[in-house]
Amino acid sequence: MPPLEIVVRGTARGKYAPERAIVSLSVGMSGEQRDSVYNRAVEVRSRLAAELDDHVARQVAVRWTGDSVWVRSYRPTDRDGRLQPPAYATDFGVEAEFTDFEALSRFIDSWAVRDGVNVGTVRWKLRPESRLRHEADLRREAVADAVAKAQAYADAVGSGPVVAVALSDPGMLGDGPTARGGHSRVMAAPAGMPSDSVDLRADDIDIFVAVDARFVADGAGGPVG
Numbered sequence: 555m556p557p558l559e560i561v562v563r564g565t566a567r568g569k570y571a572p573e574r575a576i577v578s579l580s581v582g583m584s585g586e587q588r589d590s591v592y593n594r595a596v597e598v599r600s601r602l603a604a605e606l607d608d609h610v611a612r613q614v615a616v617r618w619t620g621d622s623v624w625v626r627s628y629r630p631t632d633r634d635g636r637l638q639p640p641a642y643a644t645d646f647g648v649e650a651e652f653t654d655f656e657a658l659s660r661f662i663d664s665w666a667v668r669d670g671v672n673v674g675t676v677r678w679k680l681r682p683e684s685r686l687r688h689e690a691d692l693r694r695e696a697v698a699d700a701v702a703k704a705q706a707y708a709d710a711v712g713s714g715p716v717v718a719v720a721l722s723d724p725g726m727l728g729d730g731p732t733a734r735g736g737h738s739r740v741m742a743a744p745a746g747m748p749s750d751s752v753d754l755r756a757d758d759i760d761i762f763v764a765v766d767a768r769f770v771a772d773g774a775g776g777p778v779g
Contacts, residue, residue, distance in 0.1 A: 557770040557771065557772050558708060558711065558713050558770065558771045558772075559768065559769070559770055560704045560707050560708060560716060560768070560769045560770070560771065561727060561728070561766070561767070561768050561769075562700050562703040562704050562707070562766075562767055562769070563700065563703075563724065563764055563765070563766050563767075564696040564697055564698070564699035564700025564701070564702075564703065564764065564765045564767060565696055565699055565762070565763065565764045565765075566692040566693070566695035566696040566699060566762075566763050566764075567692070567760065567761065567762045567763070568688055568691070568692050568760075568761050569758035569759065569760055569761075570680060570684070570688055570758055570759045570761065571756075571758055571759075572678035572679060572680065572756045572758070572759055573653070573679070573680050573681050573684060574616070574651055574652070574653060574678070574679050574680070574681060575651070575652045575655055575658050575676055575677070575678055575679075575754070575756070576649060576650070576651045576652075576676070576677045576678075576679065577649070577650055577652065577658060577661070577662065577673065577674070577675075577676050578647070578648070578649050578673075578674035578675050578676075578677075579602070579647075579648045579649070579650070579665065579671060579672065579673050579674060580645055580646065580647050580648070580671070580672045580674065581595055581598050581599045581602060581645065581646040581648065581670055581671055581672075582595065582643065582644065582645040582646075582670055582672065583595040583598070583643065583644050583645075583670050584641060584642065584643040584644075585641065585642060586639065586640075586641055586642070587642070588627070588642040591642045591643065591644050592625065592642075592644045594644075594670070595644040595645070595646060595670065596644075596646075598668070598669075598670050598671065599620065599646045599648070602648060602665065602671070603618075603620060603648075605661075606618040606648075606650050609650070609652070609657065609661070613653070614652060614653060614654035614657035614658075615650055615651060615652045615653065615654070615657070615658075616651050616652075616653055617650070617651050618648065618649065618650035618651070619648070619649050619650075620646060620647065620648040620649075621647075622646065622647035623644070623645070623646050623647070624643070624644070624645040625642075625643075625644050626642070626643050627640050627641065627642050627643075628640070628641055628642075628643070629641070655754055655756075658676075658754065659754050662676075662754075676754065678756040678757075678759065679759065680759050685759075685761070688761055689761060689763060692761060692763040693763050693765060695763075696763045696764060696765040697721065697765055697767065700718075700721075700765055700766075700767040701716065701718070701767075701769075704716045704718075704767065704769040704771075708769075708771040713771035713772070714771055714772050715771065716769040716770070716771045717769060717770055717771070718767055718768070718769050719768050719769065719770055720767065720768040721765055721766070721767050721768075722765070722766045722767075723764075723765070723766070724764045724765070724766055725766070726766060727766040727767075727768055728766075
């Protein structure tokens, strides 16, 4: 009998504690005097930059960027829809990457209550080298899972040991469902939790790896049962 061909998908999943937190902030001022609005925004942004420089120097943060700025004018309206005199606004965007989550919590406590400062999202991630290492380990586990599945199929029809003849990323051996990539989630602190500071809680980083594999097995026997 011809060799039995078996195509399977092996999978593996791992959960890992986050190692970095990236917080997004904006500094925004508005008013009727263009120069005053701009200067006030620059002053707050300068104080923010000085503190972030200190955090990087103390190695509780690894970097920060502030390369976005918006300066605009607009015509507000009153409650009756009548146009008012021109107003002006200046906004700076800032992003900082922290390694010390307690320092990040204190940083957010301090800046979230300051006039003109908005604290946006906090994103969690692994160090790039950690993610590559975890993904390599998971790929080995996914291949082992594929081998086990293929051998189970071969055993079910009385065939011998399976031999891999092709491995690929999902979908490259033919039609099939697309595997989900690794992702991370943020879990907010429960509402009403008694605390003097923001309680940052990060779900583990969830990495999912899949591999498609083609095997052959010799010695296909007759009906099993």
